[in-house]
Amino acid sequence: MSKVVRRDFKVTTIDKVNIAVREVRMEDGPRKTAQKTPILLMHGTRVPGVSEYDLGVENGSIAEALALAGHDSFIPDGRGFGKSDRPAAMSEPPGASKPLARCLELTRDVDATVEAMRNACGVEKVALLGWGVGATLILMYASLWPEKVSHLVLYNPLYGGGVDHPRYRGAGLADPENPLRFNTAKFGGYNFNTLDHLLEKWDSSIPIENKDEWRDPAVATAFVQALSDGDPTTTSRDPPTFRSPNGMLEDSFYIGIGEKLVHANQVRCKVLIVRGELDYFSRPEDVAELQRDLVNAQEVHAFEPKNATHYVLLDRPERGRDATLARITQFLS
Incomplete structure (x- = not known):
């Protein structure tokens, strides 16, 4: 009987940064032969890839679910995250540098991973x-x-569909002297995040009092542990905190006030937009704007799982996880 296997390795970017990648696939899956499309899973603003995509508990691994459907999955940690190289500035106080590892720079990390995928999968x-x-x-x-x-x-996704993102009201992301600029003086190059920071956001997005009915507590525990494991310095501070570069946070600020850091009319492939109905980050206007701008895409589909949170792929199967995974695998096929 075939089983899911994992391989951790590193790739080197064009500017000589070592990027940690986890591959998740079926043990007897075909390699360098006709197969289902391999997929890269890219993390978001504060967390390393494994914490979002490959938790070692039941219903905690999106990568495993995709591997079982026949798609080899590759999870990179962007520079400054997880087990990838960190900029030297992350060993200095945050205020000594400007926000590190913005999205355009991180495309180098994606490309190094994509090249490894193309070679491995043929x-x-x-x-x-x-x-x-x-x-x-x-x-x-x-x-x-x-x-x-x-x-x-x-x-x-966040795309610049609106000019006043409600999540950022009162968050201090804007420069108090110029509300159209990111508050670099406050945030600096990187951030120290408490282990419960994202769990609190997850809890507040679940619309029932008993969070365990919506999200398996084993998944929440594994998520927090993965955040801790993603930074070797986490337990050296009291309380424990993990570091994340602030480049993606700065990017999210500019997108949140209506700036399009990339225009979707440059995309030519097939596109699926997934936004949970209860999501606090992506807005309906972001989805609408993407649909208007994806004029050169081969296909454009949108899926909004009803009564689903920002973390729908890690929520319980009946809370939207199964339906969302099914839609993604259908799209990839």
């Missing part, structure tokens, strides 16, 4: 899935290298 084109600002990143990549991309899955 394909010309691959699929990309990006979560949150990770969706902005893969839009950029598909615009730069259309010949390498067959499918894009934009999962809860």
Whole structure:
């Protein structure tokens, strides 16, 4: 009986940064032969890839679910995240540098991973899935290298469809002297994140009092542990915190006030936009604007799982996870 296997390795970018990648696939899956499209899974603003896509508990691994459907999955950590090289500035105080690792720079990390995928799987084109600002990143990549991309899955994307993102009101992301600029003086190059920071956002997005009825507590525990494991310095601070570059946060600010950091009319492949009805990050106007701008895409589909959160792919199967995974695998096929 075949089983899912994992391989952790590193690739080197054009500017000599070592990027950690996890591959998840079927043990007896075909290699360098006809197969289903391999897919790259790109993380979002604050967290390394494994914490979003490959938790070692039941219903905690999106990569495993895709592998079982026949799609070899590759999960990179962008520079500054997880087990990838960190900029030297992340060993200095945050205020000593400007926001590190913005999306356009991270396209180098995606490209190094894509090249490894093409070589390992014997394909010309691959699929990309990006979560949150990770969706902005893969839009950029598909615009730069259309010949390498067959499918894009934009999962809860932010695109510049509105000028006043409600999540950022009172968050201090804007420069108090100029509200159209990111508050670099406050945030600096990188951030220290408490382990419960994202769990609190997840809890607040679940519309019932008993969060365990919506999200398996084992998944939540594994998520927090993966955040801790993603930074070797986490437990050296009290309370424990993990570091993340602030480049994607700066990008999200500009998109949130209506700036399009990439224009979707440059994308040529097939595109699926997924936005949970209850998502606090992606807005209906982002989806609408994407649909208007994807004029050169081969196909454009939108899927809005009803009563589903920003974390729908990690929620319980009956809370939208199964339906969303089924729609993604149908699209990839």
